[in-house]
């Protein structure tokens with residue numbers, strides 16, 4: 001059994017979405033100052049690093065918030081595909097040529113975005129690769145229930161709304177901010193456990209892939 005940690009490390013250097021508050025980690029109790037214990041306070045947006053989107057993020061109203069997301073979707077068999085030749089956005093053509101097995105419930109998309117994580121690139125990249133709206137619709141029609149991407153959004157930077165609405169409106173869990181640089185395409189078991197935050201539109205998550 002091999003475990004792949006596909007989570008980003010939360011730190012102040014981690015790129016965050018333009019306009020998001022960023023990551024602040026402050027040690028508010030310090031043993032070197034005589035305290036009995038070290039204690040850190042953190043503040044960050046819920047869409048920081050590796051995280052999931054709940055329907056409430058783009059559907060609003062009475063739609064589901066993150067603490068209600070189904071654990072039996074967040075964990076289980078997952079298929080990783082590698083799309084090294086995406087031009088601008090990930091399209092239906094890209095997905096069709098990737099030989100996604102029938103019945104795939106959890107699909108993780110590895111692209112050249114992962115090279116930025118491997119290189120330790122800390123600058124937010126607007127030209128990351130993500131799903132166009134037709135590709136999102138295609139995944140919904142195929143019965144995919146969780147889609148994972150290797151940058152901070154399932155949707156292209158300049159067209160965030162349509163792709164999110166298609167996926168989240170269909171109850172698909174968006175798992176964003178994965179580092180898939182060390183993962184080969186194939187079959188794994190995904191364990192993704194987002195923090196259980198009441199009423200939230202998203203939550204940071206630890207995500208791992210296990211291969212037998």
Ligand SMILES: [Zn+2]
Nearest residue numbers: 047053176202
């Ligand atoms: Zn998000």
